[in-house]
Amino acid sequence: MAETxxxxxxxxxxxxxxDRTIAQGVAPDRVSLVRLALxxxxxxxxxxxxxxxxx
Amino acid sequence: MTSRPIISEFVxxxxxxxxxxxLKGQILRIEQVEGGQCADFNCFNLHDYKEFMHCGRTxxxxxxxxxxxxxxxSAPPRERAMLYILEDTVGRNDxxxxxxxxxxxxxxxxxxxxxxxxxxxxxxxxxxxxTPDDVHDSFNLFMCTGVDxxxxxxxxxxxxxxxxxxxxxxxxxxxxVPNVCGADVMKTSNFALKPLKLTVFVATEADLAKVxxxxxxxxxxxxxxxxxxxxxxxxxxxxxPAYRAExxxxxxxxxxxxxxxDPEELAMFNAVKRTDIYGDDDxxxxxxxxxSWWEERFLQAHAGAPSIESK
Numbered sequence: 001m002a003e004t005x006x007x008x009x010x011x012x013x014x015x016x017x018x019d020r021t022i023a024q025g026v027a028p029d030r031v032s033l034v035r036l037a038l039x040x041x042x043x044x045x046x047x048x049x050x051x052x053x054x055x
Numbered sequence: 056m057t058s059r060p061i062i063s064e065f066v067x068x069x070x071x072x073x074x075x076x077x078l079k080g081q082i083l084r085i086e087q088v089e090g091g092q093c094a095d096f097n098c099f100n101l102h103d104y105k106e107f108m109h110c111g112r113t114x115x116x117x118x119x120x121x122x123x124x125x126x127x128x129s130a131p132p133r134e135r136a137m138l139y140i141l142e143d144t145v146g147r148n149d150x151x152x153x154x155x156x157x158x159x160x161x162x163x164x165x166x167x168x169x170x171x172x173x174x175x176x177x178x179x180x181x182x183x184x185x186t187p188d189d190v191h192d193s194f195n196l197f198m199c200t201g202v203d204x205x206x207x208x209x210x211x212x213x214x215x216x217x218x219x220x221x222x223x224x225x226x227x228x229x230x231x232v233p234n235v236c237g238a239d240v241m242k243t244s245n246f247a248l249k250p251l252k253l254t255v256f257v258a259t260e261a262d263l264a265k266v267x268x269x270x271x272x273x274x275x276x277x278x279x280x281x282x283x284x285x286x287x288x289x290x291x292x293x294x295x296p297a298y299r300a301e302x303x304x305x306x307x308x309x310x311x312x313x314x315x316x317d318p319e320e321l322a323m324f325n326a327v328k329r330t331d332i333y334g335d336d337d338x339x340x341x342x343x344x345x346x347s348w349w350e351e352r353f354l355q356a357h358a359g360a361p362s363i364e365s366k
Contacts, residue, residue, distance in 0.1 A: 002318065003315040003316060003317055004315070004316045004321045005313055005314070005315055005316075006313075006314045006316060006324075006337050006338055006341050007311050007312070007313050007314075007338050008311065008312040008313075008314055008338055008341055008342055008345070009309050009310070009311055009312075009338055009342065010309065010310055010312055010342065011307045011308060011309050011310070012304065012307070012308050012310070013304055013307075014342075014346070015310060017349065018345075021349065021353070030312055031312070031313075031314055031315075033345075034312070034314050034341070034345055035314070035320065037344060037345045037348035037349070038316075038320055038323055038324055038341070038344060038345075038348075039320075039323065040348055040352070041327060041344050041347065041348040041351075042323035042324070042326060042327050044351070045326070045327045046326075
């Protein structure tokens with residue numbers, strides 16, 4: 001399966017926030033956290049769009 | 056309701072203000088005598104005048120019209136709750152406008168001299184050795200303001216009546232400096248200057264119990280935490296030859312984190328990424344998505360505003 005690589009550039013403060021979030025048990029590692037963010041963010045936008053369409 | 060012991064009463068006549076030592080656990084009531092009068096207000100830590108109420112911090116936390124149940128905050132790096140608005144019978148105050156000044160009345164109205172909140176504040180706090188440069192933007196009680204569609208702040212008339220009041224509970228010892236707003240040629244106080252009554256009470260246990268806890272954080276710094284705690288005593292600015300910059304968290308170091316998106320994830324990303332801002336810079340768009348998600352999921356305050364929830 002073809003994958004697309006996106007090279008995130010994060011500074012040490014941004015990484016600290018991510019690592020603290022991981023430490024809360026939200027995701028097992030940095031890459032997983034970014035994937036989770038993408039899925040949840042996209043799902044929220046999809047739900048918003050559906051609500052807007054229903055109006 | 057348990058009655059509050061009265062410590063002092065004072066009437067501020069039009070064109071005047073009064074500096075009042077308000078100790079922790081005391082309440083300052085600012086009350087309409089006739090109605091329709093704006094009161095400008097600021098306060099200082101009684102034991103360190105460099106800590107003062109900061110309208111910018113206050114409006115970031117509580118919005119443009121703070122009322123009952125909100126706090127007046129000191130400026131960074133102190134950022135402490137100085138006063139708590141225990142009661143507000145009107146519910147319309149302003150932290151958008153700065154105090155009016157002599158310049159306004161000269162430039163816009165042609166007055167050589169006119170009552171104005173900056174000069175009234177300065178004269179009132181002179182009793183405690185403070186200068187006109189020590190006046191800060193005011194919390195404007197009873198002032199009706201808003202923001203128009205062009206992004207300008209506007210003011211309009213108020214509907215306060217005699218007896219309307221705001222009760223400010225001191226959470227630390229402060230020098231409270233209210234004044235009768237000097238604007239009689241604007242709508243602020245319905246085109247007339249009227250007196251305001253000040254009453255200082257001892258807060259009851261019931262009053263004190265109404266105050267929510269606020270965070271105690273390491274970032275709320277005081278002079279003992281400053282690299283330079285000394286107050287500068289002369290006016291010219293001269294370079295310190297011994298100065299060596301110590302900016303926190305520097306240098307900023309960027310690390311690359313490779314994310315492999317499968318076709319489904321890529322489709323999701325393409326559907327939501329902000330190409331309007333980032334164009335074809337997918338790395339920047341994904342970083343935006345990551346922290347936007349974080350804000351939505353974890354941030355308790357408005358973006359950019361400090362949380363005041365006590366953990």
